[in-house]
Amino acid sequence: MGKATYKEAGVDLDLYRDAMQRLPRLMHRTFSPRVMRLDGGFAGLFKLDFASRLFNRNYRDPVLVSCTDGVGTKVKVAKLTQIHNTVGIDLVAMSVNDALCCGAEPLFFLDYVAMARDDATLLEQLVQGVSDGCIQADCALLGGETAIMPDLYAPGDYDLAGFCVGVVERKHLIDGKSIAPGDVVLGVASSGLHSNGYSLVRRVVFDMQGLGVNDFIDELGQTVGEALLKPTTIYARPLRRILTHYKVKNVVHGIAHITGGGLRENLGRIMPDSTEALIQRQSWPIPSVFSWLQRLGDIDDGEMEQVFNMGIGMVLVLSSFYADNVARMIRESGLSCWKIGEVVAGKGGVSWAD
8 A cells, every 4th residue: 555645635736836826916916005915924914094195094983894605506507618717706796795785895805715626727717707806896805715625526516605804984884774764775787697596597497498508598699608607796886986975974774785585585684673665576677587597497476586686686775865866876887777666664674566
């Protein structure tokens, strides 16, 4: 019997070093002047504020906001297509969009990649997506971890997790407590499925219908793979524009990121007990990917609304006086936006006005 080695056990340190050498450039392109370079260090360094008359924040009572999330089984679709440079955008979006719901400015992001074996090219593609997402979110990719675990993952499989830290002044913290009857509910468009419900998606599309990722769907005008891998929208820039425009008045009373659980569950999380969000079902166009999927799987309306975002990726609850101007700013940022409901007196939660 020969001597045991790490390589023989499934972890090749030479390949690992090669992979690590490809990542610094993807991190550095996301750095702002607030990042303190510590290449090769054991942690990332980020200045909450910095001495610059042009860019300093002059925080008075800053609150740190932290979020973590993953991409779920959407990575299975990436594996089928062999396109791995977009799920990293999804990874950033899932945490950053949650941080935005508190009114936070995303500061930095960390990623965790778990793989079956060392694969420098695959890792580079994954982190390329994370880096692209951080650019869209205007936050720094400060560091990360790559774990090689051949006994936990099948060859070619991997998983992703991400962690975002942001900051908000306490007086501008958005927690839903100021939501009141008469407020308007604005829905901001999603790019499609985003990163939720993919266990159901894969069962319907691949198992029940036997479709392949390269099959072209006339109804969608694209292949199955293109439709299912469309990255999650990152809402950082339009929301930052709105929140910085209204620096004195807290115009936005609540923000909800619409993920698994749909509008009812996610918007319901921020509604005070004395109010209710009354949503008009026909107030926005539902993207064709949802009607296509519903027809393929004969999925009930209630199940669709519970699992998917149905075309609304983010919701803003705000004073009716400012609703038109905020909607205009969102549209000028390149995103569609609709008035989808209003806040009324109630006992908390969300109801539908059919």
